[in-house]
Amino acid sequence: MLTLPTIQKSMELYDKARRIIPATTQTLAKGVGQYSLGVAPIFVEKGKGSKVFDIDGNEYLDLSMAVGPISLGYCYEAVDAAIKEQLSHGITFSLPHIVEYEVSELISSIVPNAEMIRFSKTGADVTSAAVRLARAYTQRDEILCCGYHGWHDWYIGVTDRNYGIPEATKNQVFTFDYNNVDSLLDSICEKTAAVILEPITFTEPKKGFLLELRELCHKYGAVLIFDEMWTGWRLALGGAQEYYDIDADILCFSKAIANGMPLSVLCGKSEIMKLLEKDVFFFTTFGGEALSLAAAKTTIVEMRKYDVPDYLRQQGKKLQYGIKNIIQSHKVNWCDCIGNPTRTMMTFHHSVYSALELKTLMQQELIRYGILWNGFHTLSFSHSDQDIHHALLAYGDIIPWMNEIILNGNVKNMIVGKVLEPVFRKTTHFNTKPHVVHG
Numbered sequence: 001m002l003t004l005p006t007i008q009k010s011m012e013l014y015d016k017a018r019r020i021i022p023a024t025t026q027t028l029a030k031g032v033g034q035y036s037l038g039v040a041p042i043f044v045e046k047g048k049g050s051k052v053f054d055i056d057g058n059e060y061l062d063l064s065m066a067v068g069p070i071s072l073g074y075c076y077e078a079v080d081a082a083i084k085e086q087l088s089h090g091i092t093f094s095l096p097h098i099v100e101y102e103v104s105e106l107i108s109s110i111v112p113n114a115e116m117i118r119f120s121k122t123g124a125d126v127t128s129a130a131v132r133l134a135r136a137y138t139q140r141d142e143i144l145c146c147g148y149h150g151w152h153d154w155y156i157g158v159t160d161r162n163y164g165i166p167e168a169t170k171n172q173v174f175t176f177d178y179n180n181v182d183s184l185l186d187s188i189c190e191k192t193a194a195v196i197l198e199p200i201t202f203t204e205p206k207k208g209f210l211l212e213l214r215e216l217c218h219k220y221g222a223v224l225i226f227d228e229m230w231t232g233w234r235l236a237l238g239g240a241q242e243y244y245d246i247d248a249d250i251l252c253f254s255k256a257i258a259n260g261m262p263l264s265v266l267c268g269k270s271e272i273m274k275l276l277e278k279d280v281f282f283f284t285t286f287g288g289e290a291l292s293l294a295a296a297k298t299t300i301v302e303m304r305k306y307d308v309p310d311y312l313r314q315q316g317k318k319l320q321y322g323i324k325n326i327i328q329s330h331k332v333n334w335c336d337c338i339g340n341p342t343r344t345m346m347t348f349h350h351s352v353y354s355a356l357e358l359k360t361l362m363q364q365e366l367i368r369y370g371i372l373w374n375g376f377h378t379l380s381f382s383h384s385d386q387d388i389h390h391a392l393l394a395y396g397d398i399i400p401w402m403n404e405i406i407l408n409g410n411v412k413n414m415i416v417g418k419v420l421e422p423v424f425r426k427t428t429h430f431n432t433k434p435h436v437v438h439g
């Protein structure tokens with residue numbers, strides 16, 4: 001059995017950091033709840049290509065890529081050069097910078113319905129702006145959502161982490177179930193300002209689902225918002241609209257667009273977006289910060305030049321098919337690898353062991369093979385065939401080994417660190433609106 005890496009410096013720093021940083025992380029998916037405490041590295045020092053190095057000097061193949069933003073690779077030369085070039089001219093200014101216009105033009109030429117464009121810093125900034133725009137445009141308050149849309153009040157109110165959110169806010173937002181038109185029909189009505197969803201998470205849309213959604217929005221006069229944090233710049237250059245040939249009214253992007261620099265994009269039909277001229281307030285100090293925009297400009301150019309979404313799909317397919325092959329050839333029924341190849345996830349189900357116990361053991365074993373994994377496979381343009389081979393070699397050893405451990409009832413004994421916590425994603429059958437009676 002391979003040894004686990006030494007993570008002494010990580011553990012020492014964690015002991016100090018947790019006293020002054022609540023949750024010890026700024027991003028839930030990077031915290032100790034998602035990386036088994038006592039086994040997984042906690043602090044990273046640097047990255048290059050598809051690899052990261054922790055503060056103890058251990059090297060890992062990264063299968064999370066900063067939870068999405070690193071689309072081309074760590075320290076990707078062309079993007080870093082663009083950032084340095086911009087840095088030599090200035091970071092942020094007293095007037096709008098020309099790069100704001102240049103990136104707007106680029107996005108408009110690639111993303112369907114991106115007739116007008118604004119920038120901000122986080123995904124939540126733009127999903128919240130989209131919701132405010134929809135409310136202003138329709139003169140209605142109610143929002144129907146499906147998926148995760150960020151930390152702001154309007155969305156978090158529908159989840160089980162809703163402390164501090166006023167009741168009035170909670171009472172305006174409801175969830176519907178993905179791939180279930182009836183659940184939308186149950187809640188959409190003449191009071192609905194917007195339907196917002198991630199066009200796909202890990203289940204492909206059923207035939208006609210997105211189209212029916214589009215038509216229902218038309219019928220009830222609601223704005224259709226696609227939250228493309230994950231689909232943008234990964235599924236296709238034009239995002240889910242292009243990939244599924246469906247029109248949305250407002251699109252929200254972030255993550256992969258600037259290879260790690262903080263940038264988010266709100267874009268959509270000018271009839272709605274033009275409300276941002278005067279009626280709807282959406283301005284922020286760093287919205288036009290030029291380093292991130294310079295990074296985005298080069299990232300988009302590189303993505304177009306090399307058809308990065310197709311590359312991600314090909315590499316993702318090799319990994320997903322490879323894992324499925326291993327699963328099938330060992331007749332394993334307690335795990336699966338699901339999702340669109342551009343972003344897949346391991347699922348676990350067993351009658352004795354919880355999914356989190358099995359996930360913890362798999363994460364621990366992948367760490368032995370020098371792989372940093374949080375349950376998902378988010379690849380980048382830097383993930384080579386060799387990297388995929390490395391990951392499949394590890395899965396090829398671990399899956400049959402875990403099969404034996406499970407058969408022998410030994411899972412709990414084999415877990416060295418702390419069992420992982422659930423990913424915060426409770427979004428279905430949650431705050432569902434009472435059935436609407438359509439006249």
Ligand SMILES: Cc1ncc(COP(=O)(O)O)c(C=O)c1O
Pocket residue numbers: 121122123124125127147148149150151198227229230254
């Ligand atoms: C689908 C989706 N929407 C919105 C957000 C919020 O983005 P941010 O964390 O940048 O505010 C996320 C973050 O993971 C996301 O996955």
